[in-house]
Amino acid sequence: MTNILRTIAERASRNISFKAHLPARFGRRPIYVSPGNQLAIWKPGNAKFQDFLLGFVDRFVTSDMVVWDVGANMGMFLLPAAHRARQVIGFEPDAFNQLLLNRTRAANPDLAIDIVPCAVADQLGIAQFDIAVRGRSSNGLASVNIGTQTGGVRQSTTVVTLTLDWALDHFPAPDFVKIDAETAEALILRGAARLLRDVRPVMAVEIGQPSSLECESLFAANDYAVFPAYVPIDPAKVMTRDIYVAFDVIAVPRERVNALVGR
Numbered sequence: 662m663t664n665i666l667r668t669i670a671e672r673a674s675r676n677i678s679f680k681a682h683l684p685a686r687f688g689r690r691p692i693y694v695s696p697g698n699q700l701a702i703w704k705p706g707n708a709k710f711q712d713f714l715l716g717f718v719d720r721f722v723t724s725d726m727v728v729w730d731v732g733a734n735m736g737m738f739l740l741p742a743a744h745r746a747r748q749v750i751g752f753e754p755d756a757f758n759q760l761l762l763n764r765t766r767a768a769n770p771d772l773a774i775d776i777v778p779c780a781v782a783d784q785l786g787i788a789q790f791d792i793a794v795r796g797r798s799s800n801g802l803a804s805v806n807i808g809t810q811t812g813g814v815r816q817s818t819t820v821v822t823l824t825l826d827w828a829l830d831h832f833p834a835p836d837f838v839k840i841d842a843e844t845a846e847a848l849i850l851r852g853a854a855r856l857l858r859d860v861r862p863v864m865a866v867e868i869g870q871p872s873s874l875e876c877e878s879l880f881a882a883n884d885y886a887v888f889p890a891y892v893p894i895d896p897a898k899v900m901t902r903d904i905y906v907a908f909d910v911i912a913v914p915r916e917r918v919n920a921l922v923g924r
Contacts, residue, residue, distance in 0.1 A: 670700055671795050671812075678761060680768070681709060687718075687744045693764040695757070698735050699796040713891060713909065714738040717839065717865050720924045721911075722746050726836040729862075731781050731825070731849060734798055735761045738839055740769065748773040750832050754780035754790050754820040755800050775832065781842065782822040783851035790820040801843030805871065824852030835862045844869030850879045857883040861914040863921070865890060873905035885912045894921045 674696035682689045684707045694709070696702040702709050718741045722728060726746045730739045733751035735758050743749040751774065753759055759778050766774045780790060780802060789803035794812035803817060825838075838856075840846050846866050856862070857879070864885075868876055880887050887900045890909035896918055904910050913921055 667700070668812075671697075674700065674703075683741060683744070684710065684715065687715070687741045690740060690744055691765070691768040692736055692740050693761045693768070694735050694737075695761060695797070697796065698758070698798045711737060715741055717890075718742050718745055721837050721863055721865070721921075727833045729825070729828070729832075729835040729838045731838065732841040732843070733762060733776070734758055734841070736765050738841075739774070740765055740772075742837075742839075743769070743772040743774050746773075746837075748775070748833060750775045750777060750828070750835070752777045752779060752781050752823075752828075754778065755792065755797060756818070757797060777823075777828070777832075779821045779823050780845075781825060781828075781852070782845065782848045783824060784822065785824065785827060786822050787819055788822045790818050792816040792818065799843060802845050802848070805844045805848065825849065826853055826855045829856060829860065834860045838862045838864045840864065840866045842867070844871050847872035847875035847879070850876060857885070861917075863914070863917065864912040865909065866912060867909050868905045868907070870905040873903065877902060877904055880912050884915050886915050886918050887912050893923045894918065896922065 678693055678695040680691050681694050682691055694702045714737050722742050722745045728742045728746045728749045730751040733739045733753040739749055739751045751762060753762060762776045780788060791801060791803045791814045793799035794815045840849055842849055887904050888894055888898055888911045889907040890911050
């Protein structure tokens with residue numbers, strides 16, 4: 662019965678959107694959200710916001726930073742980051758979420774926010790992008806294994822793809838990058854060779870098991886240390902294998918680890 666009621670709620674929520682407000686420490690800024698992305702949006706007040714995303718902003722984002730949000734979804738990290746940072750670039754392929762993001766940007770005209778309506782991958786081109794039967798937070802590129810949380814594919818669309826190295830030629834280089842792309846993270850890191858080698862931002866990355874080995878290899882090759890995301894940075898807790906177990910990780914250039922201990 663619980664699953665049936667959840668399915669009914671998910672389907673009834675698909676096209677609903679409304680204005681919410683960030684917690685007070687982020688200026689109670691207006692943000693346009695949809696329970697069609699995740700049912701938690703129906704929760705009252707601050708309960709609708711994911712503490713770990715707000716925590717990334719509290720721990721790592723400062724006023725002089727440029728932040729890139731890869732897989733911006735409806736802006737639950739993007740807007741808090743923009744409240745703190747100098748500039749935020751959000752990459753989002755889903756047209757429904759692009760609309761929410763642009764409404765949020767218009768409602769916060771004093772913030773430096775750019776929305777790039779593209780998927781991020783390992784090459785410039787086009788790709789098939791699948792809209793999940795369940796919440797749109799589970800959308801993903803059809804070429805990767807996005808798991809069972811989607812409930813199936815509701816609709817497939819064609820999207821433009823770009824690489825993070827291409828983006829370096831068009832946007833200010835980032836100090837912090839958040840990646841949440843439903844197991845496309847290895848594709849994204851493949852297309853970020855110059856970013857990892859030369860720019861060396863701190864990164865918060867959701868890691869799926871199918872991409873874990875390649876992500877581990879890419880971080881190691883670029884001398885990044887990987888830590889579990891939900892605890893303070895501790896050099897004794899560097900992860901070198903099976904990083905998907907942490908689900909979300911913080912990847913830090915090794916030369917910057919000491920400066921971030923305890924964050």
